[in-house]
Structures are given as C-alpha cells and as structure tokens.
Amino acid sequence: MAKYSLELKMKVVGEYLSGTIGMNSLAKKYHIKPPKQVRIWINAYQTLGIEGLKRSRKKNSYSVEFKLKAITMYESSEKSYQEVANELGLNNPSLIARWRKEYQEQDIKGLSRKQGRPTLSKKDKGKKEQQAPSKPLKINDLELANQRIEELEYELKMQTIKNEYLEMSRNLRQQKAMKTKQESSTSSDNKKNTP
Numbered sequence: 432m433a434k435y436s437l438e439l440k441m442k443v444v445g446e447y448l449s450g451t452i453g454m455n456s457l458a459k460k461y462h463i464k465p466p467k468q469v470r471i472w473i474n475a476y477q478t479l480g481i482e483g484l485k486r487s488r489k490k491n492s493y494s495v496e497f498k499l500k501a502i503t504m505y506e507s508s509e510k511s512y513q514e515v516a517n518e519l520g521l522n523n524p525s526l527i528a529r530w531r532k533e534y535q536e537q538d539i540k541g542l543s544r545k546q547g548r549p550t551l552s553k554k555d556k557g558k559k560e561q562q563a564p565s566k567p568l569k570i571n572d573l574e575l576a577n578q579r580i581e582e583l584e585y586e587l588k589m590q591t592i593k594n595e596y597l598e599m600s601r602n603l604r605q606q607k608a609m610k611t612k613q614e615s616s617t618s619s620d621n622k623k624n625t626p
Contacts, residue, residue, distance in 0.1 A: 435463070440484040443469055444476045478517040495589055498530045498542045503593075505531065507600050539589050 443457050447469065454473070458466035475483030497519075505515045505527055516524035533541030 434486065435468075437481075437484055437486075440472050440476075441481070444472055444484070447473055474513060474517070475522055479520065479522060483522050493526075495539065495543045496592070498534075499539075499589070499593055499596075501527045502531050502534055503596060503600070539586050539593070543586070543589070 439461065443461055443463070446452050447454060447457055452460070454469045455466055457463070458469050463469055472484060501515055501519055501521075504510065504518070505512060508515075510518075512524035512527045515527055516522070521527070530542060535541075
C-alpha cells in the first residue's frame with residue numbers, strides 16, 4: 432500500500448468537507464488506491480482531528496484489558512469495527528478484528544502473546560527434555576517456574592474479569608428486557624381498562 436503525505440490527506444479531506452466533490456471522485460483525481468482509503472481518512476479526521484491523519488512513527492502497545500474491552504464492545508453491541516475504534520480513539524479498526532480473531536483462536540493467550548520470535552512448541556520442548564540428562568533444579572529453573580506461575584495467575588485473573596463482565600452484561604440485558612416487558616404489559620392493561 433502506498434504511503435501518502437499528511438499534506439495530501441489534508442487536501443483530500445478538505446475538498447471533501449467543502450462539499451464540492453465526492454469520495455470516489457477524489458480517489459480518482461488523486462490516484463488513491465483503494466478508493467475506500469479516502470473514507471478512512473475522512474472518518475479519522477472527523478474522529479481524531481489532524482492526529483488521525485498523521486502516520487504513527489511509534490508502535491503502540493495495548494494492554495490485554497484494553498483489547499478485551501474493544502472485543503466485548505464490538506460483540507455486545509451492533510457497532511462496526513470503525514465505530515468501536517472511534518470510541519476508543521484507535522486510528523486502525525482492523526486491529527480490533529485481528530484481536531478478535533486471535534482471541535477466538537487462542538483465547539486470552541492470543542491477546543497477551545508477545546510479538547517477536549515464538550517460544551518453543553510443546554513438541555520441541557519434549558525433544559529438548561529427552562536429550563538433557565536429569566539435573567537438580569537450579570535457581571534459574573525456579574525463577575522460570577515462578578514466572579510461569581505468575582503468568583498463569585494473570586491469565587486466570589483476566590478470565591475471571593472477562594466472565595464477570597459478561598455476567599454483568601447479561602444481567603443488564605435481562606433487566607432491560609424485563610423492564611420493557613413490564614412497560615408493555617402495563618400499557619396494554621391500561622388500554623383494556625379504558626372504555
């Protein structure tokens with residue numbers, strides 16, 4: 432994908448907001464591929480201002496809690512990825528789609544994995560263990576075990592938070608449905624009682 436300058440983005444957004452030309456015409460005029468890129472710029476500008484159009488030079492790191500919040504916002508509402516991204520101040524709605532896919536495939540581990548070189552697979556670890564003669568545990572091994580325990584405790588905590596959030600969300604939906612049902616039944620009772 433081509434990288435476009437901030438000046439061009441501002442020019443395109445400005446022309447669109449002036450109301451003299453449409454998105455597709457702007458894409459053709461400035462040779463922007465794909466044409467939906469114009470819509471993305473306009474939305475980013477309207478949501479985040481000029482910061483939404485700037486290229487990010489740094490790689491943002493998002494917490495597992497933030498990623499879970501984005502996923503649950505998307506799944507518990509009828510909002511699009513773009514709308515959720517706007518609410519959370521994200522310039523890239525495809526991040527939410529990627530996080531959701533990782534979460535569906537690997538659960539919480541998919542959201543908390545570090546980027547970079549992957550760790551050894553279980554198969555590789557098994558081979559390594561078979562080759563190494565058994566030795567007494569060293570301080571290094573104990574530190575690794577403690578680190579793994581902390582990771583598992585963190586994952587359990589995150590899963591507990593997620594379950595509590597989903598339970599609260601479910602309860603709120605049920606309360607809303609009951610309230611709506613009660614209001615509709617009282618209004619129908621009132622209609623029956625009037626001559």
